[in-house]
Amino acid sequence: MDGHALIRTLALVVGTAAVTTVVFQRLRLPVVLGYLVAGLLVGPYTTVWFVADARVVETLAELGVILLLFSIGLELSVRGVVGVGMGAVVATVIEVGLMLFLGTAVGSAFGLSSKASLFVGAIVAISSTTIISRSFDEHPPPAEHKRRVFSLLVIEDVLAILLFTVLTAVGRGAGLGWSELVITLGKLTGFLIAIVVGGLLVVPRLVRLTVGLGRRETTLVLTVGLCFGLAILADAAGYSVALGAFLAGALIAEGGENHAIEPMIEPVRDLFAAVFFVSVGMLIDPLAIAAHWLEVVVILAVVVGGKLGAISIGVFVAGRGIPAAVATGMTMAQIGEMSFVAASIGVASGVLPPAWYAVAVAVSAITTALTPLLVKRGPAVAAWVETRLPARLATFAALYGSWIDALGAGRGATVTRARRRIGLLALDALLLFGVVLAAALLLAPASRRLAASLALEPGHARTAVLAATVVVALPLLFGLARLSRTLATTLAERALPARNGLDLAAAPRRMLAAALQVPILVIAALPALGVTGAIAPPLAAGLLLALVVNEIRQLWRRAGDLDQHVRAGAQAIVEVLAAQGHRAATAPPELPPELDDALAPPARAVQLAEVDALLPGIGRPTAVRVTAASALAGKTLGAANLRGLTGATVLAIQRGAHSIAVPSAADVILADDVLALAGSADAIDAAAALLSPEPATAEAAPVTG
Numbered sequence: 135m136d137g138h139a140l141i142r143t144l145a146l147v148v149g150t151a152a153v154t155t156v157v158f159q160r161l162r163l164p165v166v167l168g169y170l171v172a173g174l175l176v177g178p179y180t181t182v183w184f185v186a187d188a189r190v191v192e193t194l195a196e197l198g199v200i201l202l203l204f205s206i207g208l209e210l211s212v213r214g215v216v217g218v219g220m221g222a223v224v225a226t227v228i229e230v231g232l233m234l235f236l237g238t239a240v241g242s243a244f245g246l247s248s249k250a251s252l253f254v255g256a257i258v259a260i261s262s263t264t265i266i267s268r269s270f271d272e273h274p275p276p277a278e279h280k281r282r283v284f285s286l287l288v289i290e291d292v293l294a295i296l297l298f299t300v301l302t303a304v305g306r307g308a309g310l311g312w313s314e315l316v317i318t319l320g321k322l323t324g325f326l327i328a329i330v331v332g333g334l335l336v337v338p339r340l341v342r343l344t345v346g347l348g349r350r351e352t353t354l355v356l357t358v359g360l361c362f363g364l365a366i367l368a369d370a371a372g373y374s375v376a377l378g379a380f381l382a383g384a385l386i387a388e389g390g391e392n393h394a395i396e397p398m399i400e401p402v403r404d405l406f407a408a409v410f411f412v413s414v415g416m417l418i419d420p421l422a423i424a425a426h427w428l429e430v431v432v433i434l435a436v437v438v439g440g441k442l443g444a445i446s447i448g449v450f451v452a453g454r455g456i457p458a459a460v461a462t463g464m465t466m467a468q469i470g471e472m473s474f475v476a477a478s479i480g481v482a483s484g485v486l487p488p489a490w491y492a493v494a495v496a497v498s499a500i501t502t503a504l505t506p507l508l509v510k511r512g513p514a515v516a517a518w519v520e521t522r523l524p525a526r527l528a529t530f531a532a533l534y535g536s537w538i539d540a541l542g543a544g545r546g547a548t549v550t551r552a553r554r555r556i557g558l559l560a561l562d563a564l565l566l567f568g569v570v571l572a573a574a575l576l577l578a579p580a581s582r583r584l585a586a587s588l589a590l591e592p593g594h595a596r597t598a599v600l601a602a603t604v605v606v607a608l609p610l611l612f613g614l615a616r617l618s619r620t621l622a623t624t625l626a627e628r629a630l631p632a633r634n635g636l637d638l639a640a641a642p643r644r645m646l647a648a649a650l651q652v653p654i655l656v657i658a659a660l661p662a663l664g665v666t667g668a669i670a671p672p673l674a675a676g677l678l679l680a681l682v683v684n685e686i687r688q689l690w691r692r693a694g695d696l697d698q699h700v701r702a703g704a705q706a707i708v709e710v711l712a713a714q715g716h717r718a719a720t721a722p723p724e725l726p727p728e729l730d731d732a733l734a735p736p737a738r739a740v741q742l743a744e745v746d747a748l749l750p751g752i753g754r755p756t757a758v759r760v761t762a763a764s765a766l767a768g769k770t771l772g773a774a775n776l777r778g779l780t781g782a783t784v785l786a787i788q789r790g791a792h793s794i795a796v797p798s799a800a801d802v803i804l805a806d807d808v809l810a811l812a813g814s815a816d817a818i819d820a821a822a823a824l825l826s827p828e829p830a831t832a833e834a835a836p837v838t839g
Contacts (some may be wrong), residue, residue, distance in 0.1 A: 139187050139190055141270075142187070142192055142193070142344070142415060143187045143191060144194070145778070146176055146406070146568060147172070147176060147191060147409055147412050148405070148409070150172040150175055150176050150412070150630070151168070151172040151408050151409075151412050151657070154168040154169070154170075154171050154172040154175070155168045155169070155408075158171075159586065162507075163503065164265060164269065164502050164503065164505065165500060165508060166262075166265055166470065166502050167827065168265060168417035169408055169411035169412050169414075169415060169500045170411060170412075170414060170418065170495070170498075170499050171410065171415060172412050172415060172503070172595060173412040173413060173414060173416040173417070173418065174415045174418050175415075176412070176416060176417070177415060177416030177417065177418065177419070178416065178514045179419045179420060180183055180420075182606070185253040191409065191412070191413045192413060194409045194410075194671065195406075195410045195412075195413035195473055196375070196407050196414070196686050197378075197406045197409070197411055198406035198408075198410025198413075199412075199471075199475055200361060200365050200375055200376070201379070201399070201402060201403040201406050202381040202403060202406075202407050202410065202471060203263075203295070203369045203376040203377075203379040203383070204293050204361040204379040204380065204382055204383040204399070204403070205383060205386065205396075205399060205403045205481075206263065206264070206380060206383060207379065207380040207381065207382065207384040207385075207397065207400075207402070208384070208386060208387050208392060208396060209392075209396075209540070210398065211517060212686060216669070217254035220281075220297060220451070221452035221454070221538075222285035222286055222288070222289055222545040223284060223289055224448065224452050224657075225445070225448030225449045225451065225452040226286050226289035226290055226293065226294075226448065228444065228448035228653065228657060229286070229290075229441070229444040229445045229447075229448045229449075230259050230293050230485075230657070231656075231657065231660035232289065232440070232443075232444040232447075232656075232660075233255070233258050233259040233436075233444055234255040234256070234259050234392050234660075235255070235369055235663050235674065235678070236255070236258065236440045236444075237251075237255030237256070237257060237258040237259060237282055237436065237437050237646040237661065237722055238251045238252060238254065238255040238434060239251075239674055239675060240254060240258075240433065240436055241253070241254035241255065244429060244488075244549050246487075247485075249484050250480065250486050252301070252487075252534070253476060253477065253479070253480035253490075255384075256294075256297050256301055256434075256435075256439075256473075256476040257299075257469065257473045257477055257490075257494050258433060258436055258437050258440065258473070259293075259294075259297070259468060259471065259478050260290050260293070260294045260297075260472035260473060260476075261286075261287065261290060261466040261467075261469065261472075262338060262442065262468055262469060262470020262471055262472065262502075262505075263287050263290075263291065263470075263471075263472075264407070264471055265288065265468055265470045265501075265502050265505055266283060266465060266466065266468075266505070266509075267635075267675055269465075269505050269506050270508045270509075273506060273509055273510055275465075275509070278458075278816070279453060279458070279461060279465075281455065282458060282462055282467065283462055283465050286445070286448075286449075286462070286466065287466075288648075290472075290534055290536055291380075291472075293604075294472045294475075294476075295376065295377055295380050295751060296322075297476065298374045298376050298475060298476065299379065300322075300481065301374075301476060301480065302372070302374045302479055302483075319750035321371075321372075322373070325371055325373065325457070326381075327365040328427065328457065328765065329364070329367075329381050330381070330385070333364075333381065333385040334388060334779035337360065337382075337386060337388070337389065337475070338385070338387040338388040338389035338390070339352075339389075340356070340389075341356070341389030341391055341395075341778070342389050342390070342391060344356045345389075345391045345395070346675065350364075350398060353394065353395060353398065354398045354399075355397075357386055357399065358396055358399075359383045360385075360386060360403070361379050361382045361383070361761050362377035362379075363381070363382070364379065364381055364382040364385075365378035365379045367500075367828040368381070369570060372425055372793060373640060374473060374475075374479070375830045377544060378827045380585040384517015387614025387673065395691055397561045402824040407471075408470070410474075411471070411511060414474050414495055414498075415495070417492065417753045418492060418493060418496070418499075419492050421490040422488075422489050423492050424497045425489070426489050426492065426493055428498060429472070429489075429490070429493045430493050430496045430500075431810055433493055433497045434497050434500055434501070436465045437468065437469055437497055437501055438468075438504070439543065441463060441466055441467040441468075442460075442462070442464060444463075444469075445459070445462055445463035445466050446459040446462070446463035447459070447653075448461050449462045449463070450531075450534070450701055451649075451650075453480045453534065453535045453537075453538025453539065453541075453655045454518060454535065454814075454816070455531065455532075455534075455773070455781030455813070455814060455816070455817055456516065456520050456523070456531050457517065457520060457779065457780065457781050457790045458516075458779060458781065458816070459511070459516075460512065460515055460516035460519050460707055461513050461515075461516045461799070462512075463509065463511035464508040464511065464515060464516075465505075465509050465514075465725065467501065467503065467504075467505070467698055468498070468501035468502060468505045469494070469497060469498050470498055470501075470502065471664065473494050473498060474494065474495070474498070474790075477490060477491045477495075477704050478493040494784075495596050495749055498545065502636065506688075508712060513779075515558060515774050515836045517778030517779055518778070518779075519778075520775070520777055520778035521772075521775060521777075521778050524693075525694065525697070526693035526694060526697045527689065527690070527691070527693055528699055528777060528783070529693070529696060529700050529783060530645060530649070530689065530693050530696055531644070531781070532698075532777060532781060532812060532813045532817070533700070533752065533812060533813065534646070534649060534784075534811060534814075535781065535814025535815075535816070535817060536754045536812070536813060536814045536815070537642065537646050537751065537812055538628065538629070539628045539815055540629040540630065541628055541629035542624060545829045550638075551624050552621060552624045552625060552628065555617060555620055555624060556621065557623040558617055559614065559618065559621060559654070559658050560658070560681045560755065561613060561621075562614050562658070563611045563658040563659060563661070563662070565610055566610040566611065566614065566659065567605060567661045567662045569603065569606055569607050569610065569662075570603070570607060570646070570662040570666055571600070571635075571662075573600070573603040573607075575583040576599075577596065577599055577600070580599045581595040581596040581598075581599050582595070584598060585600060586668035587757065592693060594777075599706075600673065604673075607768070611659070612661050614655055614658055614659055614732040615655060616716070617650050617653075618651050618654040618655040619647070621647075621650075621652035622647045622648075622651040622654055624649045624695075625646075625647075626643045626644075626650065627643065629643075629646060630642050630646065630746055630750055630751050639750040639751050639811065641692075641695040641696050641698070641699040641751070641753075642696060642699060642751025643751070644695065645689075645693065645695070645696045646694050647689075648685075648688040648689055648692045648699075649686070649689060651685075652682075652684065652688075655681060656678075656681060663678060664676065688828035699751065699814075700752055700785065700796075700799055701753070701795070701796050703752040703785065704752075704785040704795045704796045704810070705786075705795045707755055707785055707786045707795075707797075707810045708786045708793040708794070708795045708810075709793075717802070735821065751787070753811065754812065754814070754818060755785065755810055755811070755812055756810070756811055756812075756818045756822070757788075757808050757809070757811075758809050758811055758821065758823070758826060759806065759807070759808050759809075759826060760803055760805055760806065760807045760808075760809060760825050760826070761805065761825070761826045761827065762805040762806075763787075763827050764796040764803075764805070764825050764826065764827055765824065765827075766803050766824055766825060767804060767805045767827045768804065768805075769801065769802070769803055770799060770800055770801060770802050770803070771784060771799050771800075771801050771802075771803065772795055772799030772800065773799070774803055776824065776825075779815065779820070779821075779824065780813070780817050780820035780824065781809045781810065781813050781816070781817035781820070782818055782820065783811065783813060784797055784809050784810070784811060784814035785810045785811065785812050786808055786809075787801065787803075787808070787810075788807065788808040788809075788810070789804065789806075789807050789808075803825075809825060
């Protein structure tokens with residue numbers, strides 16, 4: 135009978151999952167949620183159904199993790215990771231760093247050790263590729279939004295693999311000390327170099343040779359064999375099997391034969407991924423969740439609110455605008471398979487209390503159910519946020535994306551200065567991290583020794599040690615602030631260079647520098663903030679709050695100068711459009727049609743480029759004619775909510791001989807109006823598509839300056 139335990143378990147698990155999957159699909163609920171319910175039905179904590187063999191399910195679930203990470207690597211490849219773009223890297227590093235900091239602080243607040251708190255940070259840091267993919271299948275998003283989300287997920291998956299490697303080392307006894315981290319990272323680097331270099335020499339050629347044989351079963355056996363072989367190799371080296379599976383997928387993808395391999399892998403992956411999610415559901419203990427309801431509520435708030443804020447900030451800082459930032463944040467506000475892997479590593483190693491696995495599962499189940507609603511409501515919430523911004527901050531948000539575009543196109547000596555300052559910033563950040571990490575390691579023994587020598591209360595001794603750490607770290611923190619300000623100014627000068635004579639780009643440049651300084655400082659200080667959150671959550675939260683308050687104060691002060699600059703630019707655009715309207719109205723009727731078209735509104739790009747040269751930094755001034763087919767024709771600017779929908783702002787309206795500079799929300803958009811827009815290239819394109827929906831009549835003329 136024991137020999138049939140695998141068959142019985144597979145029949146019970148897969149059969150129950152099949153029933154729940156059909157039911158959840160008919161109810162239009164996420165399939166992953168159905169798998170979790172199936173696990174609850176066959177798990178040991180309910181009496182609704184037969185109980186599956188937990189040891190067999192655990193083995194099958196590990197196969198699911200291996201194949202899941204293998205398929206992620208297969209979809210990425212080395213070239214796929216490199217090709218996502220620097221904007222996605224910046225946004226994801228900001229998001230994952232902030233979520234790690236929040237999760238670590240929450241774990242410490244609940245009394246967990248620094249190691250266990252690190253696992254909590256990892257649990258809340260990574261969004262679920264599987265859940266988002268299923269949500270997109272049910273509610274297909276715009277192509278640009280889908281591309282942006284999956285670019286972030288690619289970097290998240292890479293960071294997750296690195297996190298799992300560190301967590302596995304920590305779970306197996308490696309400390310969090312400076313020497314242990316250096317040794318661990320050194321070994322990891324050597325392992326990765328050996329596998330990647332050796333694999334690139336052999337695996338792609340072997341894959342192409344095997345696929346060339348034309349035998350599907352041979353290709354399937356080879357790829358799955360490589361997957362499990364590298365997984366075992368990684369495990370033997372002391373790392374997670376997930377790392378080996380991921381590397382196997384990435385190396386096989388370099389063979390360029392994914393079109394032949396992925397269709398064969400998908401059914402096997404889906405089957406064992408379903409078993410993995412069922413195994414997670416088997417660990418749902420309703421009594422444990424009820425006993426730890428506060429942890430569930432707090433982690434749920436951190437995941438939904440924290441990811442919405444962190445991803446929105448990261449995407450906006452990367453230059454994508456508020457509508458795209460908020461919609462992306464709502465799409466990725468959940469945790470899933472990667473969080474289960476992180477929690478399972480922590481529980482299996484004895485570092486993380488088992489109750490936190492139940493907390494992670496409960497939060498994942500709730501966010502899984504919320505994800506389709508959040509994805510659907512993302513654009514509406516983004517538009518709502520845009521309309522609630524103060525006028526001066528809304529203008530900044532509309533122009534910021536165009537400045538980032540200009541930053542990417544900038545050249546000159548500023549590149550050399552920026553690299554030098556980045557090096558100094560990294561050195562200062564490394565020193566600060568060393569001080570804070572040393573304080574974390576020496577906090578307990580130093581507090582005991584100080585309490586014994588000075589006859590102090592333990593709490594007072596701990597406070598004294600923390601105060602001494604702050605005194606030592608303050609000069610380094612002030613150095614980070616100064617270097618981040620200098621680097622932000624250098625980058626702003628690259629995007630908006632100073633010109634000889636009267637510097638008319640000063641106001642936008644100061645605004646851009648203020649906007650860049652705090653994100654640069656936060657990225658540099660994130661490692662130190664994370665360790666601080668583990669040993670002194672109030673102090674870390676206070677530092678982060680001080681940075682945010684300072685950022686808001688700086689932006690608000692600079693936004694007033696920017697608003698005046700934009701109003702001057704809008705007036706100049708009005709004069710150009712009015713002059714062109716006059717020339718079009720007085721042109722002789724016998725003019726050739728092509729010349730008549732060139733003189734008619736909207737304005738030619740070269741004339742708006744002259745406005746940009748006169749008053750730089752007003753965001754790619756572009757003239758777009760409103761056609762009768764536009765759904766926005768006849769609406770007020772407030773009702774049309776063009777800025778909320780696209781991120782572009784209306785600087786002026788030209789209506790025949792009548793001009794409106796800086797129109798208000800009550801001004802009406804009429805057919806044949808010429809709207810002068812400002813914003814990033816993506817925002818201008820989206821606005822032009824709404825205002826001139828017919829390609830034959832769309833007349834958008836972006837200006838390069």
